[in-house]
Amino acid sequence: MSPSPQTAVKPQQIPMTPTTTPDTGRAMKTAQPKMRAANINFYYGKFRALHDVSLEFATNRVTALIGPSGCGKSTFLRNLNRINETLRDTRIEGEITLDGENILTKDVTEIRRRIGMVFQRPNPFPKSIFENIVYGPKINGMLKKSTAAEIVEKSLKRAALWDEVKDKLHDSAYALSGGQQQRLCIARALAVDPEVLLLDEPCSALDPIATAKIEDLLVGIKSQCTIVIVTHNMQQAARVADTTGFFLLGRLIEHDKTDVIFKNPSKKETEDYITGRFG
C-alpha cells in the first residue's frame, strides 16, 4: 500500500479517491485508504486500553474487527468517530485521518456527519420512523436539496426496510421489532450520506433472520460507503468482510484479507482465537 501523507494535508492536495473504480486488486493497492489510524494509544483514566494500534481502511470495502471480549475492538471503533470523547477522563494519542486529513483536529460535528455509527442495541429516538430518519439531514442542513420524503424513502430502501414500513412511516419507532429498529438505525445513519459507516456489533441483540437481513444490506451498500464492523461472530466476519483485523488485549495482532485470517493466519494468537482455543 502506498504511504499516505503523515501530517495534515491542505485540502487541495488530497488525491481524488475514485468511488466507482472497478474492483481490481491493483487499484486497491495504489488508491489512498479512506481512513487510516496511526499509532493509536487510548486511555480510560490511567488504564491504557489501546496499545499503538495502526490500521488502514480501504475505500468501499468492509473491514471486520474481531477479538475476545474486552480486547479493545469497540473502544477502537468508537475513536473513529470520536464518540469516546463524550466519556469522562479519556485520552487519545496518535492520528486518525479521513481522506488524509487528521480528524482529531477538525470540527467534530462535521466529522460525525461524514462518519456514521450504528450501535450495539437499537437506539431510535422516541419519535416516529419518519422523524428519526429526517433528524440527521435536518440538523445538517441537507433538507434543502431533496425533500424529506425522498430522503426517507431512499434511506429506508438502502437499509432494506422500506417495504415493511412504507405504510406506517408516522408510527412510533418503538412499534417496530428489534431487527427492524436496528435497520431503522442504519437507515437513519445512512440518511446523512456518510462516507464511512461504523457498526459496533449491530446484530448481537438480534435473531438470525434479522442478522441475515442486515448482513445482506451491508454488502449492498458497501459500494457507496466504507464499512467497519466490530463483531463477536467470526462467521459473520467471514460472510461480509473483505478484510479482518484481530484484536487482543488492546493490540492489533493481525490485519489481512478475511480469507487469509481465517484459513492461514500468520500469528499464533490469531490462530488460537480462530480455532476456539480461547475467547
Place this chain on the structure above:
Amino acid sequence: MATSSAAIGTGAPHVARRRAGGDEVAYLVVLVFAASIIVVTAAIVWQLWVHSSPAREKFGFSFLSSKLWNPVTDQFGAWPFIYGTVLTSFLALLISVPLGVGAAIYLSELAEAKLSNTLTFLVELLAAVPSVIYGLLAIFTLIPLMRDYVDPALQNALGFLPIFSGHIYGLGYLTAGVILAIMTFPFIISVSREALLAVPREQREAALALGATKWESTFDAVLPFARLGILGSVFLALARALGETMAVTMVIGNDPGVHASLFAPGYSIAAVIANEFTEATGSTYLSALVELGLVLFALTIVINGLAQLMIILTTRKGSAKGG
C-alpha cells in the same frame, strides 16, 4: 410465619403457639396504626364538608364563580382567591420551569459527577427552608427589588399591556409568583435531573453520531426522552405552589379583588384563610373559609394525582423502552 417444625431445640408446641400469637398481635397493632391514617384522612374530608355546610347551602356552586367577598354583608365568593392562587402558581411555573430545567440540564449533562452532586444537594436544601423564612426575605428584600427595579422596567418596556399597567406597590401577584418560583426550584431541578440522568447513554450517542452538537443532542434526543419525568416534576411543583401559604400571604397584598395587572395586590385561597380565619365572625363567614379550604384540598388532590400518574407512566415506559 413461624413453623413449629423449624423451631430447633425448642420444639415445644406451646412455645410455637405463643410465637404465632405474638405475630398476630404484632400484625394487629401495625394494622391499626396503618388504618388510622385512612380514618384520619376520611375524617379530614368529613370535617371540611360538615363545617363548610352553611356556606355551601347558602351559595351553592355560585360560590366558585362569585367575585364578591364581603364579610360585612355576609356575601362570599371564591373566585378572587381561585384566580389569585392559580395566577400566582402559573407565574411561578413560568419562571421556575425554564430556570429549573435549564439548571437540571447543566447538572446532568455538563457538570461532572462530584460537582453535580454537591450542587444538587445544595438545591435540595432549599426545599427544607421554611415557608415563613421565604416570606420574611420576600418582604424585606424582594418587594423593594420588584418595586424599585423590576416592575418599573417591565412597565417601561411593556406598559401598554394590561398585565403590566397600573400602580406599582412592590407586592402583588407578580412578586408572589417570583417567591413561589424560588420555592419550587428544588422540585423541578431535583426530579428533572433524575429524569435526564435516566436517559440511556445510547440516545445521546445516537444524536451525536449523526453530527449533532451537544445542545442539539440534549434538546432533540435527551429532553424528549425525559419529558414525562420533567412533566411530573412540574406537577409536583404546581401542587406545592397551590398550597403554599406563608410566603404568599406576606407579599400578595391581601386584596380580595380580581385585577388584570400583575402589579396589583391580590389574594390566594391559603392567604385569605391564614389572615381572616381568626377574625371571622358568624357561621357563614367561617364556613366560607372552610369551604375555601375544601376547594384548595380538591385542587391539590387532582394535581398530586396527575403527578403520581406521570411518575408511574415514566417508570413503566422506561421498562418498556428498554426492550
Place this chain on the structure above:
Amino acid sequence: MTVRDKRRKTVNFVMLSLCALCALITVSTLFVILGFLVYNGVTSLSFDFFTKLPKPPGQTGGGMGNAIVGSAQIVLVATVIGLPIGFFTGIYLAEYGGKTMAFLVRYVADLLNGIPSIVIGIFAWTVIVVPQHHFSALAGSLALSLMLIPITARSTEQFLLEVPRSMREGSLALGANKWRTIARVIVPAARKGIMTGMILGVARISGETAPLLFTSLNNQYWSTGISEPTSSLPVMIFYRAVSPYDDFHQQAWAAGLVLLALVLLANILARMVISRGASLPR
C-alpha cells in the same frame, strides 16, 4: 466550516452557557437567603433573645424565649403522637399488607402528604379548638403530627424495603417469627435511614407556620400547658415580619436565622449520615 455550522456552534455555546447560568442562579438563592438572614439577624442575637419574653415595640431587651420554648413544646407533643403512628405504618407498608390494603394505605399516605398545611390546620381546629372553645398547643401539635405521619411512614417504608431479603430469610430460617424478625433484625438494620427520615420530618414540621395560626395561635407570655395558646417561633416570625415596627423586624430576622440554622443543620446532618447509603425520599 459553513455559515450554518458556525451558527449551530454559536447556538450550542449560548444555550449551554444559559443552562450553566440557570444552575448558578438557582444554587445561589440558598446562599442569598442565608446571607440576608445572617446579615440582618445576627446582630440581634443575644442571651436575652433566647431567654426573655417579648417587649412592646420601642423597648429594648425583649426576646423570644417563649416562642422557642413554645415551639419545642408543640413539636415535642407532635413528635410523640406522629412518629409512632408513622413508624408503624411504615412497617406495615414494608412488611405486611395484602396488595389492596397496602396500596390503599400508601395512596392515602401520599394524599395526606399532599394536603396543604393550612387545610390540616382547619381540620385540627374543627376537632380540638371548636369543641373546647379555646385555642391550644394540643391542637397545634395535632396538626403538626398529621403532617409528620405520612413523611415518617414513607421514609420508614423506604428504608425497611432496602434491607436485603436474605436477612429476613436468614432470621426466619433460624426459627424467629415475623415480628421478632422485624424488631430484632430488620428495623435495626435500617435504623440509620429510619432515624434520619424521622429527623428530617421533625425538622420539617418545626418550620411550619400555617397549621399553627388558628390552633396554637400565639402567646405573648410563657405558656403553662398544652391546652393553652402557645407562641411558636414560625408564628412569631410571621407576626413580627408583617408588623410596622423596625425592632420587631429585627427580631423576625434573628428568629428566622435561628429557625433556619436549626432546620438546615438537621438536614445537612441527615444527608451526611445517609450519603453512605441510599437516597432520600422526596
